[in-house]
Amino acid sequence: MNEINAKIEAMAQSIMAGRSLFDHQRQACAALLSGRNVLLVAPMGSGKSLCYQLPAHLSKKPTLVVSPLIALMDDQAEKSRTLGLCSASLHSGINAAKQWWTISSWMAGKLRILYTSPERLNDERLRKCLRERHPGLVVIDEAHCISTWGSRFRPAYRSLSEVLKDFGKTPILAMTASAKPAVQADIVQTLNLHDPLSVIVPFTFANLSLSAALTRSVDDRLEFIRNLAVCEDRLPMVVFCVTKKQCDWVSSYLSQNRLRVITYHAGMTMSDRSNASAVFQQATRSILVATSAYEMGVDKSNIRTVVHFGLPSSLESYAQGIGRAGRDGTDAKAVLLYSEQDLDVLDAMAGPELDEGRLPCSKTSAAKEGYDFATTKTCRLSFLNAYFFPATHQRIRSVCGNCDNCHSCQRLAGSNPTQDLMFTAVAAALKNWRRTASRNLQQAAFRLLTDQEILRLSTARPQIAHDLDQLAGIRRSVSKNYGREILEVIRKNMGHHPT
Numbered sequence: 001m002n003e004i005n006a007k008i009e010a011m012a013q014s015i016m017a018g019r020s021l022f023d024h025q026r027q028a029c030a031a032l033l034s035g036r037n038v039l040l041v042a043p044m045g046s047g048k049s050l051c052y053q054l055p056a057h058l059s060k061k062p063t064l065v066v067s068p069l070i071a072l073m074d075d076q077a078e079k080s081r082t083l084g085l086c087s088a089s090l091h092s093g094i095n096a097a098k099q100w101w102t103i104s105s106w107m108a109g110k111l112r113i114l115y116t117s118p119e120r121l122n123d124e125r126l127r128k129c130l131r132e133r134h135p136g137l138v139v140i141d142e143a144h145c146i147s148t149w150g151s152r153f154r155p156a157y158r159s160l161s162e163v164l165k166d167f168g169k170t171p172i173l174a175m176t177a178s179a180k181p182a183v184q185a186d187i188v189q190t191l192n193l194h195d196p197l198s199v200i201v202p203f204t205f206a207n208l209s210l211s212a213a214l215t216r217s218v219d220d221r222l223e224f225i226r227n228l229a230v231c232e233d234r235l236p237m238v239v240f241c242v243t244k245k246q247c248d249w250v251s252s253y254l255s256q257n258r259l260r261v262i263t264y265h266a267g268m269t270m271s272d273r274s275n276a277s278a279v280f281q282q283a284t285r286s287i288l289v290a291t292s293a294y295e296m297g298v299d300k301s302n303i304r305t306v307v308h309f310g311l312p313s314s315l316e317s318y319a320q321g322i323g324r325a326g327r328d329g330t331d332a333k334a335v336l337l338y339s340e341q342d343l344d345v346l347d348a349m350a351g352p353e354l355d356e357g358r359l360p361c362s363k364t365s366a367a368k369e370g371y372d373f374a375t376t377k378t379c380r381l382s383f384l385n386a387y388f389f390p391a392t393h394q395r396i397r398s399v400c401g402n403c404d405n406c407h408s409c410q411r412l413a414g415s416n417p418t419q420d421l422m423f424t425a426v427a428a429a430l431k432n433w434r435r436t437a438s439r440n441l442q443q444a445a446f447r448l449l450t451d452q453e454i455l456r457l458s459t460a461r462p463q464i465a466h467d468l469d470q471l472a473g474i475r476r477s478v479s480k481n482y483g484r485e486i487l488e489v490i491r492k493n494m495g496h497h498p499t
Protein backbone atom coordinates (compact mmCIF):
# COMPACT_ATOMS: atom_id res chain seq x y z
CA MET A 1 0.00 0.00 0.00
CA ASN A 2 2.87 2.37 0.81
CA GLU A 3 4.20 1.91 -2.68
CA ILE A 4 0.77 2.75 -4.12
CA ASN A 5 0.56 5.85 -1.94
CA ALA A 6 3.97 7.02 -3.07
CA LYS A 7 2.95 6.59 -6.72
CA ILE A 8 -0.28 8.51 -6.10
CA GLU A 9 1.59 11.43 -4.54
CA ALA A 10 4.13 11.50 -7.35
CA MET A 11 1.42 11.49 -10.02
CA ALA A 12 -0.53 14.18 -8.13
CA GLN A 13 2.60 16.36 -8.12
CA SER A 14 3.00 16.00 -11.84
CA ILE A 15 -0.62 16.72 -12.88
CA MET A 16 -1.92 19.08 -10.21
CA ALA A 17 0.25 22.17 -10.58
CA GLY A 18 1.28 22.56 -6.96
CA ARG A 19 -2.08 21.65 -5.39
CA SER A 20 -2.20 18.70 -3.00
CA LEU A 21 -4.72 15.88 -2.84
CA PHE A 22 -7.61 15.85 -0.40
CA ASP A 23 -7.77 12.89 2.00
CA HIS A 24 -10.84 11.43 0.34
CA GLN A 25 -9.02 11.53 -3.00
CA ARG A 26 -6.02 9.69 -1.54
CA GLN A 27 -8.20 7.03 0.06
CA ALA A 28 -10.33 6.43 -3.02
CA CYS A 29 -7.35 6.31 -5.43
CA ALA A 30 -5.39 3.91 -3.22
CA ALA A 31 -8.33 1.53 -2.80
CA LEU A 32 -9.14 1.48 -6.53
CA LEU A 33 -5.52 0.91 -7.50
CA SER A 34 -5.37 -2.04 -5.13
CA GLY A 35 -8.46 -3.49 -6.83
CA ARG A 36 -11.12 -2.60 -4.24
CA ASN A 37 -14.58 -1.19 -4.99
CA VAL A 38 -15.31 2.29 -3.62
CA LEU A 39 -18.45 4.21 -2.68
CA LEU A 40 -17.47 7.88 -2.59
CA VAL A 41 -19.92 10.45 -1.25
CA ALA A 42 -18.15 13.81 -1.15
CA PRO A 43 -19.30 17.42 -1.59
CA MET A 44 -19.92 19.14 -4.89
CA GLY A 45 -16.67 20.51 -6.27
CA SER A 46 -14.50 18.35 -3.99
CA GLY A 47 -12.63 16.81 -6.90
CA LYS A 48 -14.30 13.43 -7.24
CA SER A 49 -13.31 13.20 -10.92
CA LEU A 50 -9.65 13.09 -9.97
CA CYS A 51 -10.38 9.84 -8.10
CA TYR A 52 -10.59 8.06 -11.46
CA GLN A 53 -8.40 10.36 -13.57
CA LEU A 54 -5.39 9.76 -11.36
CA PRO A 55 -5.76 5.93 -11.33
CA ALA A 56 -6.36 6.04 -15.10
CA HIS A 57 -2.98 7.73 -15.46
CA LEU A 58 -1.20 5.35 -13.11
CA SER A 59 -2.73 2.03 -14.16
CA LYS A 60 -2.62 2.87 -17.87
CA LYS A 61 -5.78 0.77 -18.20
CA PRO A 62 -8.92 1.96 -20.02
CA THR A 63 -11.62 3.49 -17.79
CA LEU A 64 -15.35 3.48 -18.49
CA VAL A 65 -17.31 6.37 -16.93
CA VAL A 66 -21.11 6.22 -16.80
CA SER A 67 -22.61 9.68 -16.61
CA PRO A 68 -26.23 10.91 -16.70
CA LEU A 69 -25.94 14.08 -18.80
CA ILE A 70 -24.45 14.82 -22.19
CA ALA A 71 -23.16 18.24 -21.10
CA LEU A 72 -21.41 16.54 -18.19
CA MET A 73 -19.79 13.86 -20.36
CA ASP A 74 -18.41 16.44 -22.80
CA ASP A 75 -17.23 18.74 -20.01
CA GLN A 76 -15.47 15.93 -18.16
CA ALA A 77 -13.94 14.46 -21.34
CA GLU A 78 -12.50 17.87 -22.09
CA LYS A 79 -11.09 18.19 -18.54
CA SER A 80 -9.55 14.71 -18.73
CA ARG A 81 -7.87 15.60 -22.04
CA THR A 82 -6.29 18.62 -20.40
CA LEU A 83 -4.78 16.22 -17.85
CA GLY A 84 -3.19 14.31 -20.72
CA LEU A 85 -5.69 11.44 -20.82
CA CYS A 86 -6.98 10.44 -24.26
CA SER A 87 -10.74 10.71 -23.66
CA ALA A 88 -13.99 10.73 -25.65
CA SER A 89 -17.69 10.50 -25.07
CA LEU A 90 -20.28 8.37 -26.78
CA HIS A 91 -23.81 9.74 -26.93
CA SER A 92 -26.52 10.69 -29.40
CA GLY A 93 -25.00 14.14 -29.98
CA ILE A 94 -21.84 12.62 -31.51
CA ASN A 95 -21.75 12.06 -35.29
CA ALA A 96 -21.26 8.62 -36.81
CA ALA A 97 -17.63 9.18 -37.88
CA LYS A 98 -16.62 10.32 -34.37
CA GLN A 99 -18.47 7.38 -32.82
CA TRP A 100 -16.59 5.01 -35.11
CA TRP A 101 -13.27 6.65 -34.15
CA THR A 102 -14.12 6.36 -30.47
CA ILE A 103 -14.99 2.66 -30.62
CA SER A 104 -11.95 1.84 -32.77
CA SER A 105 -9.68 3.72 -30.37
CA TRP A 106 -11.12 1.82 -27.41
CA MET A 107 -10.66 -1.53 -29.19
CA ALA A 108 -7.09 -0.59 -30.15
CA GLY A 109 -6.35 0.28 -26.52
CA LYS A 110 -5.65 3.90 -27.38
CA LEU A 111 -8.51 5.51 -25.46
CA ARG A 112 -7.85 5.98 -21.75
CA ILE A 113 -11.33 7.22 -20.68
CA LEU A 114 -14.67 6.55 -22.37
CA TYR A 115 -17.72 8.49 -21.13
CA THR A 116 -21.18 7.19 -21.92
CA SER A 117 -24.73 7.12 -20.59
CA PRO A 118 -26.41 4.18 -18.83
CA GLU A 119 -28.96 3.99 -21.67
CA ARG A 120 -26.18 3.67 -24.25
CA LEU A 121 -24.86 0.64 -22.37
CA ASN A 122 -28.03 -1.24 -23.33
CA ASP A 123 -26.77 -1.18 -26.93
CA GLU A 124 -25.69 -4.77 -27.71
CA ARG A 125 -22.92 -3.71 -30.13
CA LEU A 126 -21.28 -1.53 -27.51
CA ARG A 127 -21.66 -4.28 -24.91
CA LYS A 128 -19.93 -6.73 -27.26
CA CYS A 129 -16.98 -4.36 -27.72
CA LEU A 130 -16.68 -3.85 -23.98
CA ARG A 131 -16.81 -7.61 -23.40
CA GLU A 132 -13.96 -8.05 -25.86
CA ARG A 133 -11.89 -5.27 -24.29
CA HIS A 134 -12.71 -4.93 -20.61
CA PRO A 135 -12.32 -1.62 -18.84
CA GLY A 136 -9.72 -1.66 -16.06
CA LEU A 137 -11.94 0.59 -13.93
CA VAL A 138 -15.67 1.39 -14.10
CA VAL A 139 -16.99 4.66 -12.68
CA ILE A 140 -20.64 5.35 -11.97
CA ASP A 141 -20.84 9.13 -11.68
CA GLU A 142 -23.84 10.81 -10.02
CA ALA A 143 -24.59 7.36 -8.59
CA HIS A 144 -27.61 8.66 -6.61
CA CYS A 145 -29.53 8.38 -9.91
CA ILE A 146 -29.63 4.64 -9.24
CA SER A 147 -31.96 4.99 -6.31
CA THR A 148 -35.70 5.41 -6.19
CA TRP A 149 -35.11 6.91 -2.74
CA GLY A 150 -33.29 9.79 -4.33
CA SER A 151 -34.92 12.52 -6.38
CA ARG A 152 -33.10 11.97 -9.68
CA PHE A 153 -33.96 8.34 -10.31
CA ARG A 154 -33.00 7.11 -13.79
CA PRO A 155 -34.33 3.60 -14.59
CA ALA A 156 -31.32 2.77 -16.83
CA TYR A 157 -29.01 3.16 -13.84
CA ARG A 158 -30.65 0.12 -12.27
CA SER A 159 -29.73 -2.15 -15.18
CA LEU A 160 -26.06 -1.26 -14.75
CA SER A 161 -25.63 -4.27 -12.46
CA GLU A 162 -26.25 -6.49 -15.51
CA VAL A 163 -23.62 -4.60 -17.50
CA LEU A 164 -21.10 -4.84 -14.66
CA LYS A 165 -21.40 -8.64 -14.65
CA ASP A 166 -19.56 -8.63 -18.00
CA PHE A 167 -16.43 -7.21 -16.40
CA GLY A 168 -15.69 -9.78 -13.69
CA LYS A 169 -13.63 -8.33 -10.86
CA THR A 170 -12.92 -4.91 -12.42
CA PRO A 171 -12.99 -2.38 -9.55
CA ILE A 172 -15.96 -0.03 -9.48
CA LEU A 173 -16.11 3.54 -8.21
CA ALA A 174 -19.66 4.75 -7.45
CA MET A 175 -19.65 8.44 -6.61
CA THR A 176 -22.01 11.28 -5.83
CA ALA A 177 -22.30 14.40 -3.68
CA SER A 178 -25.85 13.95 -2.53
CA ALA A 179 -26.78 10.56 -1.11
CA LYS A 180 -28.52 10.15 2.20
CA PRO A 181 -27.99 6.78 3.98
CA ALA A 182 -30.92 5.03 2.25
CA VAL A 183 -29.52 6.05 -1.13
CA GLN A 184 -25.99 4.97 -0.17
CA ALA A 185 -27.30 1.53 0.80
CA ASP A 186 -29.29 1.31 -2.41
CA ILE A 187 -26.23 2.10 -4.53
CA VAL A 188 -24.15 -0.64 -2.88
CA GLN A 189 -26.94 -3.19 -3.08
CA THR A 190 -28.14 -2.47 -6.60
CA LEU A 191 -24.65 -2.44 -8.10
CA ASN A 192 -23.71 -5.55 -6.07
CA LEU A 193 -20.60 -3.77 -4.86
CA HIS A 194 -18.55 -6.42 -3.05
CA ASP A 195 -16.80 -5.20 0.13
CA PRO A 196 -16.66 -1.55 -0.93
CA LEU A 197 -14.57 1.04 0.88
CA SER A 198 -17.08 3.73 1.86
CA VAL A 199 -15.58 7.21 1.85
CA ILE A 200 -18.21 9.62 3.15
CA VAL A 201 -17.41 13.32 3.48
CA PRO A 202 -20.05 15.75 4.84
CA PHE A 203 -20.56 19.24 3.45
CA THR A 204 -18.34 22.09 4.62
CA PHE A 205 -18.99 25.14 2.36
CA ALA A 206 -16.23 27.33 3.78
CA ASN A 207 -16.72 29.97 1.08
CA LEU A 208 -20.43 29.59 0.38
CA SER A 209 -23.00 31.66 2.19
CA LEU A 210 -26.50 30.14 2.18
CA SER A 211 -29.68 32.12 2.72
CA ALA A 212 -33.40 31.95 2.07
CA ALA A 213 -35.89 34.79 1.57
CA LEU A 214 -39.65 34.58 1.77
CA THR A 215 -41.18 36.40 -1.21
CA ARG A 216 -44.70 37.63 -1.82
CA SER A 217 -44.87 37.54 -5.60
CA VAL A 218 -43.07 36.76 -8.82
CA ASP A 219 -42.28 40.47 -9.14
CA ASP A 220 -40.60 40.41 -5.76
CA ARG A 221 -38.38 37.58 -6.89
CA LEU A 222 -37.53 39.20 -10.20
CA GLU A 223 -36.58 42.42 -8.51
CA PHE A 224 -34.52 40.59 -5.93
CA ILE A 225 -32.53 38.84 -8.65
CA ARG A 226 -32.04 42.03 -10.63
CA ASN A 227 -30.76 43.84 -7.56
CA LEU A 228 -28.33 41.05 -6.82
CA ALA A 229 -27.16 40.89 -10.43
CA VAL A 230 -26.29 44.58 -10.62
CA CYS A 231 -23.96 44.27 -7.62
CA GLU A 232 -20.34 44.43 -8.67
CA ASP A 233 -19.23 40.98 -7.56
CA ARG A 234 -22.29 38.75 -7.99
CA LEU A 235 -21.75 37.52 -11.57
CA PRO A 236 -21.55 35.00 -13.14
CA MET A 237 -24.84 33.82 -11.70
CA VAL A 238 -27.13 30.83 -12.18
CA VAL A 239 -30.86 31.14 -11.55
CA PHE A 240 -32.50 27.74 -11.12
CA CYS A 241 -36.17 27.54 -12.02
CA VAL A 242 -38.52 24.64 -11.53
CA THR A 243 -40.49 25.16 -14.76
CA LYS A 244 -39.75 26.35 -18.26
CA LYS A 245 -42.35 29.09 -17.77
CA GLN A 246 -40.37 30.46 -14.82
CA CYS A 247 -37.23 30.37 -17.00
CA ASP A 248 -39.03 32.53 -19.55
CA TRP A 249 -40.19 35.08 -16.92
CA VAL A 250 -36.74 35.44 -15.44
CA SER A 251 -34.93 35.56 -18.80
CA SER A 252 -37.16 38.20 -20.30
CA TYR A 253 -37.19 40.39 -17.17
CA LEU A 254 -33.42 40.34 -16.81
CA SER A 255 -32.87 40.93 -20.55
CA GLN A 256 -35.22 43.92 -20.39
CA ASN A 257 -33.01 45.22 -17.61
CA ARG A 258 -30.05 44.99 -19.96
CA LEU A 259 -28.42 42.07 -18.22
CA ARG A 260 -26.70 39.35 -20.24
CA VAL A 261 -28.85 36.22 -20.03
CA ILE A 262 -28.37 32.68 -21.33
CA THR A 263 -31.22 30.19 -21.10
CA TYR A 264 -30.88 26.43 -20.57
CA HIS A 265 -33.81 24.02 -20.23
CA ALA A 266 -35.03 20.65 -21.44
CA GLY A 267 -37.39 22.25 -23.99
CA MET A 268 -34.38 23.42 -26.03
CA THR A 269 -32.73 21.28 -28.73
CA MET A 270 -29.62 19.42 -27.77
CA SER A 271 -27.39 21.63 -29.89
CA ASP A 272 -28.92 24.84 -28.47
CA ARG A 273 -28.33 23.52 -24.97
CA SER A 274 -24.79 22.58 -25.71
CA ASN A 275 -24.14 26.04 -27.23
CA ALA A 276 -25.70 27.71 -24.20
CA SER A 277 -23.54 25.74 -21.80
CA ALA A 278 -20.38 26.39 -23.88
CA VAL A 279 -21.05 30.14 -23.96
CA PHE A 280 -21.72 30.27 -20.23
CA GLN A 281 -18.59 28.24 -19.50
CA GLN A 282 -16.51 31.12 -20.89
CA ALA A 283 -18.69 33.93 -19.53
CA THR A 284 -17.61 36.33 -16.82
CA ARG A 285 -20.62 38.68 -16.60
CA SER A 286 -23.61 36.50 -17.60
CA ILE A 287 -26.59 34.98 -15.90
CA LEU A 288 -27.62 31.45 -16.80
CA VAL A 289 -31.33 30.86 -16.28
CA ALA A 290 -31.78 27.10 -16.14
CA THR A 291 -33.93 24.24 -14.98
CA SER A 292 -32.40 21.39 -13.03
CA ALA A 293 -31.33 19.95 -16.42
CA TYR A 294 -28.14 21.94 -15.72
CA GLU A 295 -27.42 21.28 -12.10
CA MET A 296 -25.51 17.99 -11.79
CA GLY A 297 -21.72 17.94 -11.96
CA VAL A 298 -21.20 21.06 -14.09
CA ASP A 299 -17.77 22.45 -13.27
CA LYS A 300 -17.53 26.18 -14.00
CA SER A 301 -15.14 27.52 -11.42
CA ASN A 302 -16.15 31.18 -11.03
CA ILE A 303 -19.93 31.17 -10.46
CA ARG A 304 -20.44 33.77 -7.71
CA THR A 305 -24.17 33.42 -7.10
CA VAL A 306 -26.78 30.69 -7.36
CA VAL A 307 -30.41 31.68 -6.92
CA HIS A 308 -33.27 29.21 -6.60
CA PHE A 309 -36.38 30.85 -8.04
CA GLY A 310 -38.74 28.96 -5.76
CA LEU A 311 -38.51 25.82 -3.66
CA PRO A 312 -36.47 23.03 -5.26
CA SER A 313 -38.12 19.68 -5.89
CA SER A 314 -35.94 18.12 -3.17
CA LEU A 315 -32.94 18.78 -0.96
CA GLU A 316 -30.86 16.58 -3.28
CA SER A 317 -31.70 18.89 -6.15
CA TYR A 318 -31.00 21.95 -4.00
CA ALA A 319 -27.62 20.58 -2.91
CA GLN A 320 -26.63 19.81 -6.49
CA GLY A 321 -27.67 23.33 -7.52
CA ILE A 322 -25.75 25.23 -4.84
CA GLY A 323 -22.74 23.04 -5.59
CA ARG A 324 -22.23 25.00 -8.80
CA ALA A 325 -21.25 28.13 -6.84
CA GLY A 326 -17.78 29.11 -5.67
CA ARG A 327 -15.91 26.07 -6.97
CA ASP A 328 -12.75 28.19 -7.18
CA GLY A 329 -12.82 28.60 -3.39
CA THR A 330 -13.65 32.33 -3.54
CA ASP A 331 -16.70 33.71 -1.72
CA ALA A 332 -20.06 32.87 -3.25
CA LYS A 333 -23.73 33.19 -2.33
CA ALA A 334 -26.66 30.81 -2.68
CA VAL A 335 -30.08 32.40 -2.20
CA LEU A 336 -33.32 30.45 -2.04
CA LEU A 337 -36.43 32.51 -2.84
CA TYR A 338 -39.56 30.76 -1.65
CA SER A 339 -43.16 30.94 -0.58
CA GLU A 340 -45.60 28.37 0.72
CA GLN A 341 -47.42 28.41 -2.65
CA ASP A 342 -44.35 26.80 -4.22
CA LEU A 343 -45.46 23.57 -2.59
CA ASP A 344 -48.60 23.63 -4.76
CA VAL A 345 -46.51 24.11 -7.90
CA LEU A 346 -44.31 21.15 -6.97
CA ASP A 347 -47.33 19.09 -6.01
CA ALA A 348 -48.91 19.69 -9.41
CA MET A 349 -45.67 18.63 -11.07
CA ALA A 350 -45.23 15.42 -9.09
CA GLY A 351 -45.36 12.51 -11.51
CA PRO A 352 -47.09 9.15 -11.16
CA GLU A 353 -45.73 6.65 -8.68
CA LEU A 354 -42.87 4.56 -10.00
CA ASP A 355 -43.60 0.96 -10.86
CA GLU A 356 -40.52 -0.53 -9.25
CA GLY A 357 -42.07 -2.98 -6.84
CA ARG A 358 -41.39 -0.75 -3.83
CA LEU A 359 -42.12 2.70 -2.59
CA PRO A 360 -40.32 5.50 -4.40
CA CYS A 361 -39.36 8.64 -2.55
CA SER A 362 -42.50 10.72 -2.48
CA LYS A 363 -41.96 13.86 -4.51
CA THR A 364 -44.33 15.83 -2.35
CA SER A 365 -42.56 14.89 0.85
CA ALA A 366 -39.25 15.72 -0.81
CA ALA A 367 -40.63 19.20 -1.55
CA LYS A 368 -41.78 19.53 2.06
CA GLU A 369 -38.21 18.82 3.18
CA GLY A 370 -37.15 21.73 0.96
CA TYR A 371 -39.76 23.93 2.67
CA ASP A 372 -38.50 22.89 6.11
CA PHE A 373 -35.01 23.84 5.01
CA ALA A 374 -36.22 27.22 3.73
CA THR A 375 -38.02 28.05 6.97
CA THR A 376 -35.50 26.64 9.45
CA LYS A 377 -34.02 29.03 11.99
CA THR A 378 -30.99 26.81 12.56
CA CYS A 379 -27.69 26.81 10.66
CA ARG A 380 -28.39 25.78 7.05
CA LEU A 381 -25.20 23.79 6.65
CA SER A 382 -26.04 21.94 9.80
CA PHE A 383 -29.56 21.24 8.51
CA LEU A 384 -28.19 19.75 5.27
CA ASN A 385 -25.61 17.62 7.08
CA ALA A 386 -28.27 16.30 9.47
CA TYR A 387 -30.30 15.25 6.42
CA PHE A 388 -27.55 13.73 4.28
CA PHE A 389 -25.10 12.52 6.91
CA PRO A 390 -27.07 11.94 10.14
CA ALA A 391 -24.47 9.65 11.73
CA THR A 392 -21.57 12.08 11.31
CA HIS A 393 -23.78 15.01 12.20
CA GLN A 394 -24.65 13.43 15.56
CA ARG A 395 -20.96 13.50 16.38
CA ILE A 396 -19.89 16.82 14.93
CA ARG A 397 -22.88 19.19 14.74
CA SER A 398 -20.83 22.01 13.27
CA VAL A 399 -22.34 25.35 12.26
CA CYS A 400 -21.07 27.36 9.32
CA GLY A 401 -21.11 30.87 10.82
CA ASN A 402 -21.78 32.07 7.29
CA CYS A 403 -25.48 31.47 6.53
CA ASP A 404 -28.32 33.92 7.16
CA ASN A 405 -29.40 32.09 10.31
CA CYS A 406 -25.88 32.01 11.75
CA HIS A 407 -25.67 35.75 10.98
CA SER A 408 -28.95 36.41 12.81
CA CYS A 409 -27.67 34.59 15.87
CA GLN A 410 -24.48 36.61 15.79
CA ARG A 411 -26.48 39.81 15.38
CA LEU A 412 -28.62 38.92 18.39
CA ALA A 413 -25.49 38.19 20.37
CA GLY A 414 -24.29 41.58 19.13
CA SER A 415 -20.64 40.67 19.26
CA ASN A 416 -19.52 39.93 15.75
CA PRO A 417 -16.95 42.39 14.46
CA THR A 418 -17.69 41.62 10.81
CA GLN A 419 -21.35 42.38 11.43
CA ASP A 420 -20.36 45.69 13.01
CA LEU A 421 -18.24 46.39 9.96
CA MET A 422 -21.21 45.68 7.73
CA PHE A 423 -23.42 47.95 9.84
CA THR A 424 -20.91 50.77 9.50
CA ALA A 425 -20.47 50.23 5.75
CA VAL A 426 -24.22 50.24 5.09
CA ALA A 427 -24.86 53.27 7.31
CA ALA A 428 -22.07 55.23 5.61
CA ALA A 429 -23.31 54.26 2.14
CA LEU A 430 -26.90 55.26 2.99
CA LYS A 431 -25.70 58.65 4.27
CA ASN A 432 -23.74 59.08 1.07
CA TRP A 433 -26.77 58.22 -1.01
CA ARG A 434 -28.90 60.65 1.04
CA ARG A 435 -26.41 63.45 0.49
CA THR A 436 -26.33 62.99 -3.29
CA ALA A 437 -30.08 62.44 -3.64
CA SER A 438 -31.01 65.46 -1.52
CA ARG A 439 -28.69 67.60 -3.62
CA ASN A 440 -30.16 66.27 -6.88
CA LEU A 441 -33.76 66.53 -5.70
CA GLN A 442 -33.15 69.80 -3.85
CA GLN A 443 -34.80 68.45 -0.74
CA ALA A 444 -33.78 68.53 2.90
CA ALA A 445 -31.87 65.37 3.75
CA PHE A 446 -34.13 64.38 6.66
CA ARG A 447 -37.13 64.43 4.33
CA LEU A 448 -35.54 61.67 2.30
CA LEU A 449 -34.26 59.56 5.16
CA THR A 450 -33.96 60.38 8.87
CA ASP A 451 -30.92 59.35 10.94
CA GLN A 452 -33.21 57.05 12.87
CA GLU A 453 -34.26 55.36 9.63
CA ILE A 454 -30.63 54.96 8.57
CA LEU A 455 -29.95 53.30 11.91
CA ARG A 456 -32.83 50.88 11.46
CA LEU A 457 -31.95 50.07 7.86
CA SER A 458 -28.28 49.49 8.69
CA THR A 459 -29.18 47.15 11.53
CA ALA A 460 -31.85 45.10 9.77
CA ARG A 461 -30.34 45.34 6.27
CA PRO A 462 -33.46 44.26 4.34
CA GLN A 463 -32.65 42.80 0.93
CA ILE A 464 -36.03 42.69 -0.79
CA ALA A 465 -38.97 45.08 -1.11
CA HIS A 466 -41.14 42.87 1.04
CA ASP A 467 -38.70 43.00 3.99
CA LEU A 468 -38.29 46.74 3.60
CA ASP A 469 -42.07 47.27 3.62
CA GLN A 470 -42.36 45.18 6.77
CA LEU A 471 -39.60 47.00 8.60
CA ALA A 472 -40.91 48.98 11.56
CA GLY A 473 -39.91 52.61 11.83
CA ILE A 474 -39.54 53.29 8.12
CA ARG A 475 -42.03 55.75 6.63
CA ARG A 476 -44.25 54.32 3.90
CA SER A 477 -43.30 57.21 1.60
CA VAL A 478 -39.63 56.25 1.95
CA SER A 479 -40.08 52.65 0.84
CA LYS A 480 -42.52 53.71 -1.88
CA ASN A 481 -40.40 56.48 -3.43
CA TYR A 482 -36.84 55.36 -2.76
CA GLY A 483 -37.17 51.69 -1.84
CA ARG A 484 -35.44 50.40 -4.93
CA GLU A 485 -32.43 52.70 -4.58
CA ILE A 486 -32.11 52.05 -0.86
CA LEU A 487 -32.18 48.28 -1.36
CA GLU A 488 -29.52 48.61 -3.99
CA VAL A 489 -27.27 50.59 -1.66
CA ILE A 490 -27.73 48.03 1.12
CA ARG A 491 -27.04 45.04 -1.13
CA LYS A 492 -23.98 46.56 -2.72
CA ASN A 493 -22.42 47.32 0.61
CA MET A 494 -23.26 43.98 2.14
CA GLY A 495 -21.60 42.34 -0.87
CA HIS A 496 -18.38 44.22 -0.17
CA HIS A 497 -18.14 42.87 3.34
CA PRO A 498 -18.74 39.14 3.16
CA THR A 499 -18.33 37.38 6.45
Ligand SMILES: Nc1ncnc2c1ncn2[C@@H]1O[C@H](COP(=O)(O)OP(=O)(O)OP(=O)(O)O)[C@@H](O)[C@H]1O
Pocket: 019, 020, 021, 022, 025, 042, 043, 044, 045, 046, 047, 048, 049, 050, 176, 177, 296, 297, 298, 299, 301, 323, 327
Ligand atom coordinates in the same frame (compact mmCIF):
# COMPACT_ATOMS: atom_id res chain seq x y z
N1 LIG B 1 -7.07 18.44 -4.52
C1 LIG B 1 -7.56 19.47 -5.18
N2 LIG B 1 -7.25 20.73 -4.85
C2 LIG B 1 -7.75 21.78 -5.51
N3 LIG B 1 -8.61 21.68 -6.55
C3 LIG B 1 -8.98 20.44 -6.94
C4 LIG B 1 -8.48 19.27 -6.28
N4 LIG B 1 -9.01 18.20 -6.89
C5 LIG B 1 -9.80 18.66 -7.87
N5 LIG B 1 -9.79 19.99 -7.91
C6 LIG B 1 -10.55 20.88 -8.83
O1 LIG B 1 -11.88 20.98 -8.32
C7 LIG B 1 -12.80 21.21 -9.39
C8 LIG B 1 -14.04 20.36 -9.21
O2 LIG B 1 -13.73 19.02 -9.40
P1 LIG B 1 -14.84 17.95 -9.87
O3 LIG B 1 -15.56 18.40 -11.08
O4 LIG B 1 -14.14 16.64 -9.93
O5 LIG B 1 -15.82 18.01 -8.63
P2 LIG B 1 -16.92 16.93 -8.18
O6 LIG B 1 -16.53 16.45 -6.83
O7 LIG B 1 -17.10 15.91 -9.24
O8 LIG B 1 -18.21 17.85 -8.02
P3 LIG B 1 -19.75 17.54 -8.42
O9 LIG B 1 -20.34 16.72 -7.31
O10 LIG B 1 -20.36 18.88 -8.50
O11 LIG B 1 -19.72 16.79 -9.72
C9 LIG B 1 -12.05 20.87 -10.67
O12 LIG B 1 -11.89 22.04 -11.42
C10 LIG B 1 -10.73 20.30 -10.21
O13 LIG B 1 -9.66 20.67 -11.05
Ligand SMILES: [Mg+2]
Pocket: 048, 049, 141, 297
Ligand atom coordinates in the same frame (compact mmCIF):
# COMPACT_ATOMS: atom_id res chain seq x y z
MG1 LIG C 1 -18.61 15.47 -10.63
Ligand SMILES: [Zn+2]
Pocket: 378, 379, 380, 381, 382, 399, 400, 401, 402, 403, 404, 405, 406
Ligand atom coordinates in the same frame (compact mmCIF):
# COMPACT_ATOMS: atom_id res chain seq x y z
ZN1 LIG D 1 -24.84 28.52 9.33
